[in-house]
Every structure is written in structure tokens, then in C-alpha cells.
Amino acid sequence: xxxxxxxxxxxxxxxxxxxxxxxxxxxxxxxxxxxxxxxxxxxxxxxxxxxxxxxxxxxxxxxxxxxxxxxxxxxxxxxxxxxxxxxxxxxxxxxxxxxxxxxxxxxxxxxxxxxxxxxxxxxxxxxxxxxxxxxxxxxxxxxxxxxxxxxxxxxxxxxxxxxxxxxxxxxxxxxxxxxxxxxxxxxxxxxxxxxxxxxxxxxxxxxxxxxxxxxxxxxxxxxxxxxxxxxxxxxxxxxxxxxxxxxxxxxxxxxxxxxxxxxxxxxxxxxxxxxxxxxxxxxxxxxxxxxxxxxxxxxxxx
Numbered sequence: 156x157x158x159x160x161x162x163x164x165x166x167x168x169x170x171x172x173x174x175x176x177x178x179x180x181x182x183x184x185x186x187x188x189x190x191x192x193x194x195x196x197x198x199x200x201x202x203x204x205x206x207x208x209x210x211x212x213x214x215x216x217x218x219x220x221x222x223x224x225x226x227x228x229x230x231x232x233x234x235x236x237x238x239x240x241x242x243x244x245x246x247x248x249x250x251x252x253x254x255x256x257x258x259x260x261x262x263x264x265x266x267x268x269x270x271x272x273x274x275x276x277x278x279x280x281x282x283x284x285x286x287x288x289x290x291x292x293x294x295x296x297x298x299x300x301x302x303x304x305x306x307x308x309x310x311x312x313x314x315x316x317x318x319x320x321x322x323x324x325x326x327x328x329x330x331x332x333x334x335x336x337x338x339x340x341x342x343x344x345x346x347x348x349x350x351x352x353x354x355x356x357x358x359x360x361x362x363x364x365x366x367x368x369x370x371x372x373x374x375x376x377x378x379x380x381x382x383x384x385x386x387x388x389x390x391x392x393x394x395x396x397x398x399x400x401x402x403x404x405x406x407x408x409x410x411x412x413x414x415x416x417x418x419x420x421x422x423x424x425x426x427x428x429x430x431x432x433x434x435x436x437x438x439x440x441x442x443x444x445x446x447x448x449x450x451x452x453x454x455x456x457x
Contacts, residue, residue, distance in 0.1 A: 156168075156169065156216070157169070157170055157171045159171075159172070159174070161174055161177070161178070161183045161186070161197075162182070162183065163182070163183060163184055163185075164183055164184070164185060164186040164197075166186050166188040166195075167188070167216050168188075168195075168213055168214055168215060168216065169214035169215070169216060170214050172213055176253060177197060177199070177208065177210075180199045180201060180206065180208060180260075181199040181200050181201030181202065181206070182199065182200045182201075182202075183197050183198065183199055184198045184199070184200055184205075185197065185198035186198075187273060188215060188216065188217075188273075189215075189216070189217045189272070189273045190215065190217060190218070191217050191218060191219045192218070192219075192220065192225060192228070192343070193211060193215055193218035193219070193220040193221070193222065193224065193225025193228070194209050194210060194211050194215070194225055194229060195209075195210050195213055195215050196208060196209045196210065197210070198263060204262070204263070205262075205263030206248065206260050206261065206262060206263050207245070207260070207261040207262070207263050207264070207340075208258065208259075208260050208261075209229065209258070209259045209260075209261070210256055210257070210258055210259075211225040211226045211228065211229035211230075211256065211257045212225060212226045212255055212256035212257055213256060222255075222256075226256070226257045228343065228344075229250075229257050229259060229343070230250075230257055232259075232342070232343040232344075232345075233247065233250045233259060235318065235342055235343070235345050236261075236342065238316050238317075238318070239312060239313055239316045239318060239342065239345070240312065240316070241308070241309050241312045241339070243305050243308070243309055243336075243337055243338055243339055244309065244338070244339045244342070245261050245262065245264055245329075245338060245339065245340045245341075246261060246262040247259065247260075247261055248260045248261060248262060264329050264331075264338045264340060265331050265333075265334075266329040266330050266331035266332070266336065266338060267287035267290075267329065267330060267331075267332065268287060268325075268326060268328070268329055268340070269287055269288050269291055269325040269326070269328045269329070269330055270288060270324065270325040270326035270328075271286070271287060271326075272326070274286070287330065287332075288325065290332060291330055291392070292392070294332075296393075296419060296420065298335055299392050299393065300454065301335065301337075302330065302335075302337040302392070303388075303389055303392060303450075305337040306328075306337070306385060306388065307385070307443060307446070307447045307450070309339055310323075310381050310385055310443045311443045311444055311447070313342075313345065313381070314378045314381070314442065314443055317347060317348050318345045318346065318347055318348065319345065319346050319347075319348055319350045319376055319377055319378065319380065319381060320342070320345055320381045320384065321344040321345050321346050321350070321358075321359050321360065321376065322341075322343075322344040322359035322360045322361075323342070323345075323360075323381070323384055324360065324361045324363070324364050324384075324388070325364075325388065325391065326341070326361075327339055327340060327341045327342070328340070344359045346376070348377065349375070349377070350375075350376040350377065351373055351374065351375055351376060352368060352369060352370075352371055352372055352373060352374045352375075352376055353372070353373075354372070355370070355371070355372035356370045356408065358370065358376075360384075362404050362405045362408060362410075363387070363391070363401060363404050363405075363410065364384055364387040364388060364391070364410060365384075365387075365408075365410065366380045366383035366384060366387075366410075367383075367409070367434050367436075368380055368436065370408050378441075378442050378443060379436050379439050379440075379441065379442075380436075381443060382431050382439050382440045382442070382443060382446050383410075383431060383432050383433075383439060385431065385443065385446065386428045386429075386430075386431025386432040386439075386446070387410045387412075387432055389428050389431075389450075390410075390412050390413060390428060390432065393418060393419045393420050393424075394412065394413035394417055394418050394419070395413060395417040395418075395419075396413055396417070400413070410432060412428075412429060412432055420454075421453065421454075421456065423452075423453035423454075423456040424450070424453040424454060426453070427446075427449045427450050427452070427453040428450070430449070431446055
């Protein structure tokens with residue numbers, strides 16, 4: 156392990172690296188170094204603007220991939236950010252190779268990630284700190300409903316752009332509590348249609364939210380899969396789950412919706428989302444837009 160100090164931030168890598176190129180972009184004010192994707196990211200301020208700088212090719216501590224695999228993956232992700240247009244998607248500025256690394260620069264987005272796993276130890280040690288996910292769950296219903304509307308709009312745009320969302324979860328979402336703005340920050344693993352599960356049980360995504368087909372090698376991954384993912388996310392926003400409930404998802408490779416008694420909205424809303432997370436694909440909504448219509452109708456129902 157090598158300790159790296161960039162003035163305001165410290166982190167570890169498996170081997171040393173000259174970060175003088177990063178300092179030339181501005182002052183580093185934060186680092187995200189615990190991703191298993193093999194990327195490491197920095198918040199940089201050039202005095203006029205802030206940027207989010209994602210780097211592949213370094214030997215990070217938590218990576219499940221080689222530096223070469225991380226570089227190839229980040230390069231492949233760049234057209235996705237260029238092809239999918241949505242006002243709530245983080246904006247790609249530029250990307251390029253530099254020696255043996257690859258760099259992608261995005262405009263900085265203020266807010267908190269709704270699954271900031273790199274801070275979990277801090278929350279465990281400091282019970283007075285309220286994690287973003289818990290703060291989000293404490294928001295009034297109408298504010299959370301507004302955020303869900305952004306997710307519907309975004310996933311509809313994804314489909315219209317001929318893509319399928321892969322590894323889309325609460326860790327892909329930044330929420331700014333001061334402006335009530337929802338931003339999608341990570342779409343690296345999205346795929347062009349048609350897509351299939353070519354990894355079996357290890358297909359990208361968290362077991363807290365994955366659809367049944369995301370465990371099956373050769374299964375179709377499409378907009379109906381995204382309907383399930385969004386339904387599972389909505390359950391996490393308005394349902395109450397115990398730690399034991401979450402552990403069951405990991406143990407059984409199955410998302411389990413909460414009971415209606417543990418649901419914050421109406422029975423109509425509950426039923427509309429329950430349909431989205433049907434194990435049987437044919438029982439789900441055929442599209443994000445169809446789901447959106449049912450969701451809106453349920454919200455309007457008395």
C-alpha cells in the first residue's frame with residue numbers, strides 16, 4: 156500500500172503515481188477511492204468552476220478489475236454520456252488518454268449520493284451523523300415523489316436513446332437537499348439495445364434491487380428489466396425495511412417488496428409499484444412510460 160497526499164486529501168493505492176497532471180487542473184478538494192470498478196475520482200476546483208475527474212488505470216485498493224480492464228470500460232462508457240441527453244444527467248466535459256491512464260472530466264454536481272458506501276464506517280462510528288439515504292427518507296412525501304418523477308423521465312430518455320440501464324441504483328443518484336435537485340451521476344455500465352446478461356449471477360448491479368433476469372446467464376436485459384429496477388428503487392424510497400429484510404435479498408438473490416403496512420403511500424400506489432416488480436416479466440409494465448402513467452394515476456386516485 157502507498158499513502159498518497161494531495162494537500163487536502165489523502166488516500167491509498169497499491170502503487171505510487173505522479174499526480175502532477177491532476178494538480179494542473181486545479182485544487183483537489185475531495186477523493187472517491189474505494190470503488191470496485193477500478194476507477195478513482197476527484198473533486199477539483201480551478202478557481203472558477205468545480206469538476207468531477209474520473210480516472211482509470213491506477214492500481215486502486217478495492218478494484219475487482221485490472222487497470223487495463225478499467226481503462227477499456229471507462230473508454231467504452233464515454234459514448235453513453237454523449238448519446239443520452241437529459242437535464243438531470245451529469246455533464247461530460249471531455250475525456251482523453253494520458254500516458255497509461257484514461258481521464259474523464261465532468262461538471263461538478265453539488266449534493267449527496269444516496270448510497271455513499273465509502274462513508275458507512277464513519278456513520279457507524281458517529282451515530283449523530285444522519286446518512287443521506289436516511290435524510291432523503293425523512294423528506295416530505297411530495298419531495299420524494301418529485302425525485303421519482305426525475306427517475307421516470309431519465310429512464311424514459313435512456314430507452315428513447317436506444318440504451319438499457321445497467322447497474323442503476325441509489326448509488327447512481329445525487330440529491331441536493333438545499334435545491335431539491337436530483338442528478339444521475341453514474342451510467343458507466345449502461346448498454347445499447349439489444350442487451351443480454353452475459354455474466355450470470357454476477358451481472359452488474361446490487362442484489363438489493365436487481366431483477367430476476369439479472370441473475371440468469373443469457374437472459375434478455377431490456378426496458379422491462381428497467382421497470383423492475385425503478386419499482387425496486389421506489390419501494391426503497393417509500394417502504395420501510397429492516398436490516399434482516401435487506402440481508403435476505405443478498406442471501407436469496409431476490410428483491411422482496413415491503414408489505415403494505417410498511418408502505419408510506421396509498422394502496423393504489425403500492426399496487427402500481429408491486430406490478431413493476433413482478434417476478435414474471437410478462438406481468439410487469441411493458442415500458443417506463445406505461446409504468447409512469449400507472450404511477451401518476453395511482454398518485455391521483457382518492
